[in-house]
Every structure is written in structure tokens, then in C-alpha cells.
Amino acid sequence: MARIVGGVGCSHIPAIGAAADRGMENDAYFKPLFDGYGPARDWIKTLNPDVVILVYNDHASAFSVELVNTFVLGVADDYEPHDEGYGPRPVPIVEGHAELSAHILECLVLDEFDMALANEMTVDHGLTVPLTVMYDKPAAWPVRVVPLCVNVIKYPQPTGNRCFKLGQALRRAVASYPDDLRVVVFGTGGMSHQLQGERAGLINRDFDTYFLDNLCDSPDVLTRLSHLEYIRDAGSEGIELIMWLMMRGALKAPAERYRFYHVPMSNTAAGLVCYEETLND
Amino acid sequence: MSGKPSETHDALEDIPGTYVFTTQRCRDGYQLNRFCKTLDNADNRARFREDPEAYLEQFPMTAEQRAAVDNRDWLGMLQLGGNIYYTFKLAVFDGLTMQHVGGLMSQMTVDEFRQMMLDGGRKVQGNTSKRQQETR
Numbered sequence A: 001m002a003r004i005v006g007g008v009g010c011s012h013i014p015a016i017g018a019a020a021d022r023g024m025e026n027d028a029y030f031k032p033l034f035d036g037y038g039p040a041r042d043w044i045k046t047l048n049p050d051v052v053i054l055v056y057n058d059h060a061s062a063f064s065v066e067l068v069n070t071f072v073l074g075v076a077d078d079y080e081p082h083d084e085g086y087g088p089r090p091v092p093i094v095e096g097h098a099e100l101s102a103h104i105l106e107c108l109v110l111d112e113f114d115m116a117l118a119n120e121m122t123v124d125h126g127l128t129v130p131l132t133v134m135y136d137k138p139a140a141w142p143v144r145v146v147p148l149c150v151n152v153i154k155y156p157q158p159t160g161n162r163c164f165k166l167g168q169a170l171r172r173a174v175a176s177y178p179d180d181l182r183v184v185v186f187g188t189g190g191m192s193h194q195l196q197g198e199r200a201g202l203i204n205r206d207f208d209t210y211f212l213d214n215l216c217d218s219p220d221v222l223t224r225l226s227h228l229e230y231i232r233d234a235g236s237e238g239i240e241l242i243m244w245l246m247m248r249g250a251l252k253a254p255a256e257r258y259r260f261y262h263v264p265m266s267n268t269a270a271g272l273v274c275y276e277e278t279l280n281d
Numbered sequence B: 001m002s003g004k005p006s007e008t009h010d011a012l013e014d015i016p017g018t019y020v021f022t023t024q025r026c027r028d029g030y031q032l033n034r035f036c037k038t039l040d041n042a043d044n045r046a047r048f049r050e051d052p053e054a055y056l057e058q059f060p061m062t063a064e065q066r067a068a069v070d071n072r073d074w075l076g077m078l079q080l081g082g083n084i085y086y087t088f089k090l091a092v093f094d095g096l097t098m099q100h101v102g103g104l105m106s107q108m109t110v111d112e113f114r115q116m117m118l119d120g121g122r123k124v125q126g127n128t129s130k131r132q133q134e135t136r
Helices: A014-021 A031-047 A098-110 A125-135 A160-175 A205-215 A219-223 A227-234 A238-249 B005-013 B023-028 B030-040 B042-050 B052-057 B063-070 B074-079 B084-093 B098-105 B110-118 B130-135
Strands: A003-010 A051-056 A071-074 A116-118 A144-150 A182-188 A254-265 A268-277
Touching (some): A003 A160, A031 A125, A031 A182, A031 A268, A051 A238, A098 A160, A125 A182, A160 A219, A160 A238, A205 A238, A205 A254, A205 A268, A238 A268, B023 B030, B030 B042, B030 B063, B042 B052, B063 B074, B074 B098, B084 B098
Parallel strands (some): A051 A182
Antiparallel strands (some): A071 A144, A254 A268
16 A cells, blocks of 8 residues: 655755756855755655655646646656756656556545646656755656646635645545555745745745744644735745645644755745654554 | 635735736736747747747737837736746846846846845835835
């Protein structure tokens, strides 16, 4: 039986990928960040998952304004990195787990979460940067990936509460998969940041601290946050944090193993948490 | 819960310096964003570089949107329905970083913008409500 053994909350700032791709990890600007990733990399190596369900958002890459889907699940055998204007990132092709994806998709729809399905899609920094954060620069990614894409760009984004419940449904879906697989869920994006408008550059350390302090043990106070609170207080792009709530929803009794927070990375507050599931149900 | 959409829209519009990508803005900016999106393809970038006029003809945007593109008016594009993830593809085409664009949208030089980020970013205090800013 497959089971969820952990969760990761992780910013997916493009500059992190660019720095890794150019070997700039030891530059003064990037070093504190990459130093902070070391313990998380050690932790996931020990946890040794077979599959990552990677909750992220597409940034006008695989999907565009012609059709805006709230939730999309990738069911492909593999996913190539997208050209985001500089050519694709020189990272390995992301191998999927089509069978598990198909199982999850059917479970979720029957569980009343109406997912869109992608038989083919490229993946942008939203998906590849968290892999870099957790796995550095291997010749091939050591996990297979089930990509779950959330609309966080067009208002109204799904509520945090909806994302949390979808995470709970992910757990049920994984638990009913017959093969023995160790699964970790990544919730990515955030933390506070605003890229657009005259308020560009907004960072709210207090909001981020509140979020990190409650996510593991009191997620219910976070699932009640409104769109207005996210956008106003964490910045228009800070609402990506609803994807961390999906990760948290997939865990029943998490224990926080690691936490890291760093400002600034480009225009963003970078956060990272590692949770281990303590309940084997 | 978020309440009625119209009430929420009023509250979202009260946030200073922020253009929430609502369904209306998504509709208004459709052709502008479609154009920007095509720049994630190397052949398209070469064609746009070679003949911007002809390339832009493919996208029936409004005269205001077209002027904003021609003038690289990053704030104007957002006000006319552009979304930052789309308009940023044009910025990447121009060789700009998000910090350049952030500075240009907030009347700062890129060095000032970078320094603001190093100092912990733009503060949220005093930056959450147009109404409050006016009555202060």
C-alpha cells in the first residue's frame, strides 16, 4: 500500500534555479540560502520517498489565458522543462508516475474534486525549483513526480480551505493505491511577495512567521484566511501559500523536522519546512 | 469565506498599488497577455525581434494596450488587464529582471529597489488601504 510519509513547504523562486544552474551557490548573495537547504536535503535523503506529489502553479507556461483551470493533474510518463524566455532550464526531464497519477485522478473526481487532466504538459520553475531545492543537481531526479497544478494567478484562486480538503483527499487516494510506495507531498510557492504594481517588493515577515508557526499544529487558523487577507497582507503573489495548505491537508499527524526562512531572494521571502508523518494509517 | 464577489472586489481595489487579476481584467487583457505568452518560444522571439510591428499585428489588442507595449509601460500594461507573469515574458525578452520591472513600476531605480529588498522589502504597514492613506 502506498502511504504519505512526509510533506515539504518550499518557495519556488526562479532565481534559485538560475543560481544553481550557473553554479552560483557560493556567491555571497546566494550562500545563506543554499546553506539553509543543506539539512532539508539530508532529511529527504533519509526519508527516501519514491514519489513526490508536487503541488505548484504554472506561470503562463504550459497553460495560458485561453483556458484557466483551477486544478490540473498531470498523468504523463514524463514532463519536459519549459522555455520561460531564456531557454529551458538545463535540468533532467521530470519522470512521472502515470499509473499513480491516473489512480489519484479517478479517486479525486469520485471524491468530488473535479480535476482537469493533462496528458501532456511542460513544467516551469514552479515545479523544477523545488526539486533543485531538495535534491540539488543530480544526473536524474531520484524521485518520480505527480504534478498537481493550482491556479493561483487568476482571482478567485481556490480557497485555502478547499486546498486543505483536496490535500485530505490526496491522502485517501494514495492510501488506496495497492503498490508499496513512499510518497511525499510538496506544497510550493510563497512566502510573502508581490511582483506587480507600485507595491512591488512587499514582504511581510510577521505574516510569514504566523503562517509557519501555525501550519504544522494549528492549520485550521490558516484555512480560514480570506483572499483579501492573503493579497493585502502577504502580497498579491503571496496567495501561493494556499498550496502549502494542500500539502498540510495530506498529513494527519506531522512533526516539524526543519524550518528555514530567508529574506530576500530576488523579490520574495523564501521559506522551507520539512514535516514527517508520524501516523501510519 | 470571502463574501459576495462585488464586496470582495471593492476591498481588493482598496489595496494600494495592486491590480488583482480578476475575471474582468483577464477578459480585458486577453490579447495583450496572449501576445506576451508567445514569447516563451525561441522562434517567436526571433520573429518579434526581426519585425515587431508585423508580429504585434497578430494580436488585436486595444490602442492603449498597444501603446503600453510599444512604450514598455509596465504599470500601464497591468492597468489594462496585463498580468505580471505574462508581461514579464516581454521584460525577459528585453533582458530585464523582476527587480528592474519592480523598480520601473514603483518609480525607483533598480539599485534602490535591490537595496529595499536587501533591507527586508517594502513594508506592509501603511500600505494596505487606499482609503486609510487618504484620510491620514
